[in-house]
Amino acid sequence: MMGFSRDEDDDDGTTSPTSSAMPNEDSRDKKRMYMRRKAQMYRARDKAAATELREEAHALECHLQSLRQKGSSTRAAIGAVPWGEVARTRLHAKHEAVAANENLRRQLQDCAGVIQDLMARVDKRDLHMFQSPDTMKKDGCHRGMAGEERRPSPPRPAYVVKTEERSPGRVHQLQQHRQQHHQQHQQHHHHQHQQHHQHHQHHQHMRASQRLHLPPLRQALSGNLPRPPQAPSTQLRSPMHCLPLRPPPPYSAPPPNGSGPRETQQPSFAHDGRPVPSRPPLHELGITRKHFI
Known part of the structure; x- marks a missing residue:
């Protein structure tokens, strides 16, 4: 057989079978080495993971x-606790709490009774200053049925006599006071045009006091309780009782057609005693007696 030399290959420019087989073997060896190294790397990684798992286990x-040792010691400690004594302690504490609750309830009931x-x-002390609750309820019920606004009932007229005042001597005194009041009203009737402004202010004050009417309980809670009367008075409680009673001046008819000297006016006072500024007579302002009838 004839052999092929490297020189001939170089000269002729052809490849021999020996030279063509060498690169394939080299590539296979490289591949085997790569796979071997990769397997070694995987094996080392698996060994490290297995070591970690063994340590964790x-x-x-x-x-x-x-934990088993602690559980056995805990069970032993629990078994050593006297449960009967614990139950008795809890029952005693429960009885004490119930007794304290009953005591507080009794104290609350006593305080409510005192209040x-x-x-x-x-x-009872302020009953004479306000209307009876039954009367106020009846008035409010009737006004509510009629569709009106619920307001406190008007003050009691002067001629109404209380139940405890119905005695012969008391009735006689009231009749005398009633007659005196009627006479005074007749005397003041002619000079009513001079005191019209004063009476108007007084009635406005009375209406404001009625609008600001408070029940006794609300006044007691707010601390604005009026002082109780020192002695029972026999005077009549009427809308005119707080005005100063003075003898009226002699009546003089106004001059015709506004001629003649201006009549002298008596100084007038408000319901609280303050003087009211003077003004011209009403007949000069075009106001006559027919406006007050």
Whole structure:
């Protein structure tokens, strides 16, 4: 057989079978080495993971053993506790709490009784200053049925006599006061045009006091209780009782057609005693007696 030399190949420019087989073997060797190294790398990684897993399993086993030991000691401690004594202590504490609750409830009931007693005393003391609750309820019910606004009832007329005042001597005194009041009203009737402004202010004050009417309980809670009367008065309680009673001046007819000297006016006073500024007579302003009839 004839052999082929490298020189001939170089000269002829052809390849021999020996030279063509060498690159294939080299590539296979390289591939084997690469796979071997890769397998070694995977094997080392798996060994490290297995080592970590073994260490973690050992730690978990140690923790489980410690938990078992603690559980056995806890069960032993629980078994040593006298449950009967614990139950008796809890029952005793429960009885003490129930007794304290009952004591507080009794104290609240006593305080409520005392408060109701004080409220009844305040209402009894201030009863003469306000209308009866039954009367106020009836008035409010009737006005509510009629569709009107619920307002406090008007003050009691002077001729109404209380139940406790119905005695012969008391009735006689009231009749005398009633006659005196009627005479004074007749005397003041001719000079009513001079005191019209004063009376108008007084009635406005009375209406404002009626609008600001408060029940005794609300006044007691707000602390604005009026002072109780020192002695029972026999005077009539009428809208005119707070005005100063003076003898009226002699009546003089106004001059015809506004001629003649201006009549002298008596100084007038308001319901609280303050003087009212003087003004011209009403007949000069075009106001006559027919406006007051």
